[in-house]
Amino acid sequence: MNTFNSAWMNEDLAIFRDAAARFIDTQMVPHDAAWRAQQHVGREIWRKAGELGLLCTDVSAEYGGGGGDFRHEAVLYEELGRRGLSGFGQGVHSICAHYLVNHGTDEQRRRFLPRMASGELIGAIGMTEPAAGSDLQGIRTRAIRDGDHYVINGSKIFITNGYLSGLIALVVKTSPSEGAKGTSIIMVETAALNGFRVGRILDKMGMKAQDTAELFFEDVRVPAANLLGGAEGQGFYQLMSDLPYERALIAVAAVAAMEGAVAQTLQYVKQRKAFGKTIAEFQNTKFKLAELATKTRIARIFVDDCIAKIVAGTLDTVSASMAKYWVTDTQQEVLDECVQLHGGYGYMNEYLVCRMFADARVQRIYGGTNEIMKEVISRSL
Numbered sequence: 001m002n003t004f005n006s007a008w009m010n011e012d013l014a015i016f017r018d019a020a021a022r023f024i025d026t027q028m029v030p031h032d033a034a035w036r037a038q039q040h041v042g043r044e045i046w047r048k049a050g051e052l053g054l055l056c057t058d059v060s061a062e063y064g065g066g067g068g069d070f071r072h073e074a075v076l077y078e079e080l081g082r083r084g085l086s087g088f089g090q091g092v093h094s095i096c097a098h099y100l101v102n103h104g105t106d107e108q109r110r111r112f113l114p115r116m117a118s119g120e121l122i123g124a125i126g127m128t129e130p131a132a133g134s135d136l137q138g139i140r141t142r143a144i145r146d147g148d149h150y151v152i153n154g155s156k157i158f159i160t161n162g163y164l165s166g167l168i169a170l171v172v173k174t175s176p177s178e179g180a181k182g183t184s185i186i187m188v189e190t191a192a193l194n195g196f197r198v199g200r201i202l203d204k205m206g207m208k209a210q211d212t213a214e215l216f217f218e219d220v221r222v223p224a225a226n227l228l229g230g231a232e233g234q235g236f237y238q239l240m241s242d243l244p245y246e247r248a249l250i251a252v253a254a255v256a257a258m259e260g261a262v263a264q265t266l267q268y269v270k271q272r273k274a275f276g277k278t279i280a281e282f283q284n285t286k287f288k289l290a291e292l293a294t295k296t297r298i299a300r301i302f303v304d305d306c307i308a309k310i311v312a313g314t315l316d317t318v319s320a321s322m323a324k325y326w327v328t329d330t331q332q333e334v335l336d337e338c339v340q341l342h343g344g345y346g347y348m349n350e351y352l353v354c355r356m357f358a359d360a361r362v363q364r365i366y367g368g369t370n371e372i373m374k375e376v377i378s379r380s381l
């Protein structure tokens with residue numbers, strides 16, 4: 001679908017891409033409509049993806065992962081993104097795994113990562129609360145130490161994979177009076193966990209197959225051994241240091257959606273007719289498509305640079321924030337034009353560009369809003 005050859009691709013990655021694309025076309029695309037209707041993907045698709053080696057691709061084989069790097073993650077995200085498959089929360093799963101890789105103790109990595117790689121444990125990240133999103137220092141969920149356990153009380157909202165998740169990287173206050181320094185991350189295994197409850201799967205504008213949910217914790221007891229990294233008060237540092245990874249993943253998904261939408265639109269305007277010719281023959285269509293292709297190419301080159309830097313371990317927070325903000329804003333512009341070129345059909349959910357347009361909106365909101373990205377960028381200037 002993509003005609004641009006990224007410099008980071010190679011023969012091995014092309015084989016991996018083919019396998020991922022085949023899996024997605026045969027195991028996911030046929031179920032997407034049913035998944036959207038039920039507001040979540042099937043649990044079994046996670047197991048199947050795990051069996052095929054599509055989960056935790058950039059986690060070391062020592063911990064059950066694929067032993068690859070960020071390029072493998074990017075390939076999978078691209079193949080999903082170009083097809084508008086936003087229900088399968090592989091990105092958040094990988095971000096959750098990376099908290100363990102980068103900050104977990106060896107015992108925690110061994111306990112959780114192999115089960116995440118197999119799809120037995122689906123990962124989620126629990127930061128946002130009803131009263132605290134951008135301003136994470138305002139979270140109220142508390143984890144108070146009681147012997148060998150933490151006792152957790154509070155609630156989270158808008159949690160991706162919230163319904164299916166078996167492991168939540170939960171951001172809590174371990175010292176409520178201390179602000180950022182009192183924040184920690186606790187890995188919460190949800191199976192048969194007393195006091196833990198998944199609330200509604202939220203009814204969203206787009207991403208209809210994604211089980212974004214509310215989570216409630218009432219005197220939930222979690223072993224103290226699940227405190228990420230084993231030391232309290234590290235939560236903010238852990239969150240901040242993994243932001244480039246998360247923001248790069250969002251930018252990858254954004255450019256992939258643009259590529260998929262432009263390809264789909266090109267096909268559509270070549271066969272749809274009005275006034276005795278195809279829509280593609282109008283000068284307005286040609287110029288619009290030229291603009292869309294150019295914006296998509298610029299985004300691709302920026303994202304490719306981020307991918308190469310993540311692999312080299314040199315992607316900084318400011319560049320990742322620039323990519324997240326600019327590529328997702330541009331994604332929205334491109335999708336809007338793709339819908340326009342489809343006419344009324346572009347407003348119908350059975351058309352890919354319609355679903356992609358609705359999905360695109362939240363890309364500017366989650367992972368840190370684009371306004372927060374500009375805050376981060378401006379501080380560096």
Ligand SMILES: Cc1cc2nc3c(=O)[nH]c(=O)nc-3n(C[C@H](O)[C@H](O)[C@H](O)COP(=O)(O)OP(=O)(O)OC[C@H]3O[C@@H](n4cnc5c(N)ncnc54)[C@H](O)[C@@H]3O)c2cc1C
Pocket residue numbers: 092124125126127128131132133134135157158159160161204207212362365366367368369370371372375
């Ligand atoms: C579909 C979806 C999936 C999500 N998945 C997850 C998840 O898996 N885990 C998770 O923890 N969270 C998740 N979120 C939450 C998401 O990260 C937050 O919604 C986001 O960070 C914004 O927080 P908020 O909604 O509280 O908005 P607010 O923080 O209330 O912001 C409202 C508006 O004010 C602006 N604003 C706030 N502060 C400033 C400032 N300093 N300067 C300028 N403008 C500002 C914002 O940019 C925004 O436009 C998800 C959200 C959605 C919709």
